[in-house]
Amino acid sequence: MADQTTNTKAAEDGAGYWKANIRMIQISLVIWAVVSFGFGILLRPMLSGIEVGGTDLGFWFAQQGSILVFLALIFFYAWRMNKLDKEYGVEE
């Protein structure tokens, strides 16, 4: 009986951990898509009024901005997930 309770609790924790992870991934991927496909390509005409160094913001996102955001995203995710590992007690 005692074993079963622990197992169920572990399974619930595991499910909670995975759910939290999926949520992190979803948020990150929305940002990933918005800066590259959004600001860099599809939404560029809407950003054309904002000038950056002789061209517009969309051009900057396409050639530099998106790369900087990608970097921030990966480090944020790594930091957040390593914290989450400890919260749920699933770290190595």
Place this chain on the structure above:
Amino acid sequence: MDQFTLNLLFVGASFALYIGIAIWARAGSTSEFYAAGRGVHPVTNGMATAADWMSAASFISMAGLIAFTGYDNSSFLMGWTGGYVLLALLLAPYLRKFGKFTVSEFIGDRFYSPTARMVAVICLIVASTTYVIGQMTGVGVAFGRFLEISNTSGLLIGACVVFAYAVFGGMKGVTYTQVAQYCVLILAYTIPAVFISLQLTGTPIPALGLFSEVSTGGESSVYLLQKLDQIVTDLGFASYTEAHKDTLNMVLFTLSLMIGTAGLPHVIMRFFTVPKVSDARWSAGWTLVFIALLYLTAPAVGAMARLNITELMWPNGTDAAAVSVETINSDERYDWMLTWQKTGLLDWEDKNGDGMIQYYNDGSDAMAEKAAANGWAGNELTKFNRDILVLANPEIANLPGWVIGLVAAGGLAAALSTAAGLLLAISSAVSHDLVKGAINPNISEKNELLSARIAMAVAIAVATYLGLNPPGFAAQTVALAFGLAAASIFPALMMGIFSKRVNNKGAVAGMLAGLIFTLVYIFLHKGWFFVAGTNSFPDTVSGSLFGIQSTAIGSIGALLNFAVAYGVSLMTEDTPQEIKDLVESVRIPAGAGDAVDH
């Protein structure tokens, strides 16, 4: 000391360094050969992965493609960096937790099917071989220039060097060698860019220089990009900063490069070599840091080189006389044109016999009138191979000789490191997965290493043969390889981790559908097995089968892979309980041990 000796000195010294490190850290056992015993720190691993990743395509080819197209080729920049987000979030930590050596082992175990493993191996070999063809194109350009011989001879010599180099050691030798290569490569890329940025804008950081004002001498100031837009449109070329390609193709092409990045075996394999799951997450971040150093510089290199070249061809402005043939032959600022002419990748011809070389877009209607008025008989800078731009860049900007030597060494480092990493991935796929996994499970360690080396030799022979008549510029051929990886490997890996429902039949059907669809579509536009002239459709957006260019079709292939895999899985039986348990265990970091061999 002349430039040739200086180049030889730089290239020779850098090679002595790599070979020295490879001998010092020579691979002993099979597990060291593939995964370096997992003792690699995330930062070191990130640097080595960056060197492995940044190939002839990134170093030699990409800035040239951006330079001559402008904004439309931003896809390369976003695609080849954005893929790391997918890799870090969707694959790397889970594959490290799984703890095997190769990508196909994961697919074979997760989809409990030797067939799935074999299909994955075939997908890996097809994508990697296409990738090596692109690398060999770059190797040919680099060797041709620095030995001052034709592109073809350069390619043949380069192929021998790549092979000798890859046979030397396994991943362990390669990991530390690649850290050295990264350092050479990034210095070689940024130093000339810093010089040029200072010359043009007074800003030492090229990435900022791109968006700065150029020094015009007078009191009026103009932004670099505005000046560039002005000068290229004056000559009838498409403007640099505006979008000209259709949006659908640009989105699909970017997506294909992103997904492909996360599906390439030689990159994924790197994440098996870090000690812990949390390190796999950091490692992807560090890799992108080191890649970003080059990728943030590349668009500046492209724009500044385009400006310099155009101004060299029109030294007194686009309304005055063009550069004369005599100046090209005598003025030392034009020496680079004479040296590059020897490779056969750059050429010019005084068509109208006026003693000057007019460089303009003779396909533009607006220019026809101006050309007629001035007696021009077409564009006289008849050949300018995009792949030479980065290597020629320091010479174009008239930088000191040691910078040119450094760039030659860096270009070779980029092409060699990736070619070596790819050959390793191909050889491990053949020896570990194909021979040991399917044909002869009891093979001795010695014979496994032998078959790995035979596989390398065959792969490089095929790549060299096709590299002699490549399907495109280095970065374009490499883009095709990404499309193939995107359509076949990435969806299978992602579904293997994020779905418990996708079963063996679904995965096999999905991978085959994605690979065959993409490969056939590419062959229909690029020629069967890349043999020129055997294509059924012209390789242009308007002439293509679905209005999608062959380099962008990988994203459609990936969608097809997902759809077929889910469809077939839902129509067939559920996955067994032990596979559901396997997926559960891969999802949490706890309990990750060392890798186990089969």
